[in-house]
Amino acid sequence: MKFSGINLLDELQRTELADLRDVFNSRRVKKGAIIFSPDQEENLVFIVEKGRVRIYLGYEDKEFTLGILEPGDLYSTHAGCFVQALEDSSLLTTDVQSVKRCMVEIPLFNRTMVRVLGKILQNSFSVIGGLAFKDIYARLAAYLLKEAQVSGIPVDGGFELELDLTIEQLSQILGATRQTVSTLINNMVREGLVVKRARSKWFVPDLKALEDVVNS
Incomplete structure (x- = not known):
């Protein structure tokens, strides 16, 4: 977008x-x-x-x-x-x-x-x-939530988005280290908040779940 x-x-x-x-x-x-x-x-x-x-x-x-x-x-x-x-x-x-x-x-x-x-x-x-007011995990969730809402494509009940950013670039946006962001993304994948479908392409199955992380 x-x-x-x-x-x-x-x-x-x-x-x-x-x-x-x-x-x-x-x-x-x-x-x-x-x-x-x-x-x-x-x-x-x-x-x-x-x-x-x-x-x-x-x-x-x-x-x-x-x-x-x-x-x-x-x-x-x-x-x-x-x-x-x-x-x-x-x-x-x-x-x-x-x-x-x-x-x-x-x-x-x-x-x-x-x-x-x-x-x-x-x-x-x-x-x-x-x-x-937010820790890095919540900032990452907020960023993904916003991207899904603004430029995500509705697919299979969720939203598919293409970030077109490296982990290093994403960490710069969030004001965190590359290692921290990489670890948190892996945590989100394990928790089912996001699914990696290809390089730079992600699937968010449930926006409400990301909202809960942002607002927690």
């Missing part, structure tokens, strides 16, 4: 926006690379063209993921977060002045920016609340 729900790449393919497309420059990045950091002076807006990037906060040796952007999603580098490529990716970047022009000519830019930043803010509160 897209982070913003709107694909700006499709909009930029419109014939009448050919001149507007020219203000964007393509930037390729390798998997794992830190593309932007809070201390960089570049003040850009970018659209994910290919791949996926992670938006996160870092403090000492801890990282807290606020969102994962997919092709068509929009973000601004002045938000004070780290931006990391989860896989080989490419971004369409432009300066703030050009974005102001985009906002005038394409109202969709405004709505998309508001949606993405609003979602980042919502996820920030979710991260803070999870760290303050």
Whole structure:
């Protein structure tokens, strides 16, 4: 599922926006690379063209993921977060002045920016609340529950979902170690809360059971 729900790449393919497309420059990045950091002076807006990037906060040796952007999603580098490529990716970047022009000519830019930043803010509160009030097991259950509710496919009385995340990436989202998350997932499998069907593909047989873990 897209982070913003709107694909700006499709909009930029419109014939009448050919001149507007020219203000964007393509930037390729390798998997794992830190593309932007809070201390960089570049003040850009970018659209994910290919791949996926992670938006996160870092403090000492801890990282807290606020969102994962997919092709068509929009973000601004002045938000004070780290931006990391989860896989080989490419971004369409432009300066703030050009974005102001985009906002005038394409109202969709405004709505998309508001949606993405609003979602980042919502996820920030979710991260803070999870760290303050939930243990890691409950945070993992809450993450799987949300993914099943938002992007799961109803199958056999439950929901099938594709996380498309490694254990390491999932641990970064949850603010836990890789070993801890791996152990907890195995516990969930033994308890029948989730079933692994293939690489990155999972089946949640009973949403209520996950809800009980979250609310316990």
